[in-house]
Amino acid sequence: MRPGLSLLRGLPCFRGLPDEVLAEVDQLASIIVVDHAQELVRQGQKPDKLYYVIEGQIALSSTAPDGSTAVVEVVHPPGDVVLASLVLDLPYLQTAYAVTRSRLIAIEADGLRALLARTPQMAIGMLQTLSRDFRALIRQIRDLKVRTAAQRLGAYLLALVPDPAATEATFRLPFEKGLLAARLGCRQENLSRAFAALRELGVETRGARVTLHDIPRLTAYAMPDYLNDPELARPGQEAMVAAG
Amino acid sequence: MRPGLSLLRGLPCFRGLPDEVLAEVDQLASIIVVDHAQELVRQGQKPDKLYYVIEGQIALSSTAPDGSTAVVEVVHPPGDVVLASLVLDLPYLQTAYAVTRSRLIAIEADGLRALLARTPQMAIGMLQTLSRDFRALIRQIRDLKVRTAAQRLGAYLLALVPDPAATEATFRLPFEKGLLAARLGCRQENLSRAFAALRELGVETRGARVTLHDIPRLTAYAMPDYLNDPELARPGQEAMVAAG
Numbered sequence: 001m002r003p004g005l006s007l008l009r010g011l012p013c014f015r016g017l018p019d020e021v022l023a024e025v026d027q028l029a030s031i032i033v034v035d036h037a038q039e040l041v042r043q044g045q046k047p048d049k050l051y052y053v054i055e056g057q058i059a060l061s062s063t064a065p066d067g068s069t070a071v072v073e074v075v076h077p078p079g080d081v082v083l084a085s086l087v088l089d090l091p092y093l094q095t096a097y098a099v100t101r102s103r104l105i106a107i108e109a110d111g112l113r114a115l116l117a118r119t120p121q122m123a124i125g126m127l128q129t130l131s132r133d134f135r136a137l138i139r140q141i142r143d144l145k146v147r148t149a150a151q152r153l154g155a156y157l158l159a160l161v162p163d164p165a166a167t168e169a170t171f172r173l174p175f176e177k178g179l180l181a182a183r184l185g186c187r188q189e190n191l192s193r194a195f196a197a198l199r200e201l202g203v204e205t206r207g208a209r210v211t212l213h214d215i216p217r218l219t220a221y222a223m224p225d226y227l228n229d230p231e232l233a234r235p236g237q238e239a240m241v242a243a244g
Numbered sequence: 245m246r247p248g249l250s251l252l253r254g255l256p257c258f259r260g261l262p263d264e265v266l267a268e269v270d271q272l273a274s275i276i277v278v279d280h281a282q283e284l285v286r287q288g289q290k291p292d293k294l295y296y297v298i299e300g301q302i303a304l305s306s307t308a309p310d311g312s313t314a315v316v317e318v319v320h321p322p323g324d325v326v327l328a329s330l331v332l333d334l335p336y337l338q339t340a341y342a343v344t345r346s347r348l349i350a351i352e353a354d355g356l357r358a359l360l361a362r363t364p365q366m367a368i369g370m371l372q373t374l375s376r377d378f379r380a381l382i383r384q385i386r387d388l389k390v391r392t393a394a395q396r397l398g399a400y401l402l403a404l405v406p407d408p409a410a411t412e413a414t415f416r417l418p419f420e421k422g423l424l425a426a427r428l429g430c431r432q433e434n435l436s437r438a439f440a441a442l443r444e445l446g447v448e449t450r451g452a453r454v455t456l457h458d459i460p461r462l463t464a465y466a467m468p469d470y471l472n473d474p475e476l477a478r479p480g481q482e483a484m485v486a487a488g
Contacts, residue, residue: 044472044474062382062383062385062386063472064386064387064390064391064467064469064472065467065468065469065471065472065473066390066467068390069390070385070386070389070390071389072382072385072386072389083375084374084375084376084378084379084382085375085379087371087372087375088372088375088376088379090379090474090475091474091475093379093382093383093473094382116368117368120364120365120366120367120368121364121367122364123364123365123367123368123370123371124360124361124364124367126367126371127331127367127370127371127374128331128332130328130371130374130375130378131327131328131329131331131332131374132328132332133378134328134374134377134378134381135328135329135332135334135337137378137381137382137385138306138316138328138337138338138381139306139337140385141306141314141316141381141384141385141388141429142306142308142314142316143308144385144388144389144429145314145315145316145388145426145429146308146310146312146313146314147308182389185385185388185389223308223309223310224309225308225309227309228288228307228308228309229309229337230288230334230335231334231335
């Protein structure tokens with residue numbers, strides 16, 4: 001099934017493109033569904049499709065030469081899967097698989113690269129979305145270099161709080177703890193230790209259910225990125241920082 | 245002083261652009277020199293220029309809300325400084341400063357963004373260079389998540405060996421150990437421990453001078469990225485892996 005112009009127009013990458021260009025993209029595209037744990041692309045293979053997540057969650061993992069594997073990111077709608085490799089036509093650095101049953105737009109790689117060469121205005125939207133993804137990786141590198149595992153976990157949990165003005169919150173972890181540990185860059189036993197360390201700061205877990213009993217205190221401990229990053233700032237948070 | 249068309253044409257970002265477009269870029273550009281430790285851009289400021297390093301080394305550091313600072317990357321010629329922030333016109337996530345006296349091409353941000361909107365074919369080269377930078381960050385995230393500090397240091401030292409077929413090598417570290425520790429994401433005392441751990445694997449240091457006495461052994465320990473990454477593979481290395 002083709003995605004159709006209105007779905008394509010909603011992707012940040014294609015925003016502002018004229019209908020005749022979107023119609024060409026539509027000809028190269030289809031909607032696919034992948035089941036939980038199903039592999040979408042494999043590290044080392046040449047890109048044959050570009051994907052946009054429209055429902056679900058896709059994990060991107062990367063295996064080092066010694067066989068150890070890191071989860072680099074978990075992509076949510078409307079994120080792309082492997083744009084940089086597609087642009088360069090170089091082997092994927094990452095394996096992508098579905099964390100939950102997911103729906104995606106899949107676009108033929110060769111056709112898309114040819115269309116891009118003919119229609120360079122498409123490159124501007126791609127450059128903008130890749131720039132946003134790039135800045136997210138810069139933040140993650142900083143996170144890995146300066147925070148402890150417990151602070152990384154705290155900052156991660158705070159980002160899941162829907163109401164920025166809340167002082168307490170309860171929610172479910174978006175995926176299981178093994179994947180969370182891999183995303184945060186620690187072993188599972190270190191994640192358990194990190195949860196234990198956060199207990200004193202009012203973080204309670206029961207399975208996948210997490211309650212933050214004292215958000216200001218956890219914020220003061222984990223110092224999440226939105227505190228000094230206007231791109232991430234959430235209404236209410238700035239006031240909280242100014243006050244505390 | 246303007247850089248001139250031939251220097252601009254040599255930048256991967258502008259490769260293949262017609263002379264009339266390069267002439268417009270040239271009108272927006274100048275060559276600047278920054279001294280050791282001089283700041284080029286500061287985290288939190290709006291981008292006013294895009295920089296390309298043509299000589300020297302520029303460190304990119306990023307400060308978390310608690311004040312702790314990570315060195316994200318050290319940029320060598322012909323790398324760019326802060327392309328992603330310029331594209332989005334969002335505040336810099338990083339502070340850039342000169343590690344050594346450096347020469348750069350500085351291009352006016354507003355003029356360049358206007359030119360980009362008028363001349364979308366420029367976006368293709370930018371998309372390609374940003375894609376390469378993006379893949380380097382993916383590798384760094386994997387490095388931080390799966391390797392110990394000693395393995396990261398070993399992989400870093402192996403990347404400095406000029407002759408891929410060598411079994412021994414002597415070279416100088418490109419910058420001082422404080423910056424090296426920050427780039428590798430460890431404290432300076434951990435870097436000293438990492439050097440000590442590598443001593444048994446034939447890594448000898450005297451100040452900034454490093455000798456690798458047994459490259460195959462260090463390679464087997466650190467398992468650097470080029471062992472399973474065709475983009476990084478160096479002639480001779482593949483044979484070495486196949487043999488070992």
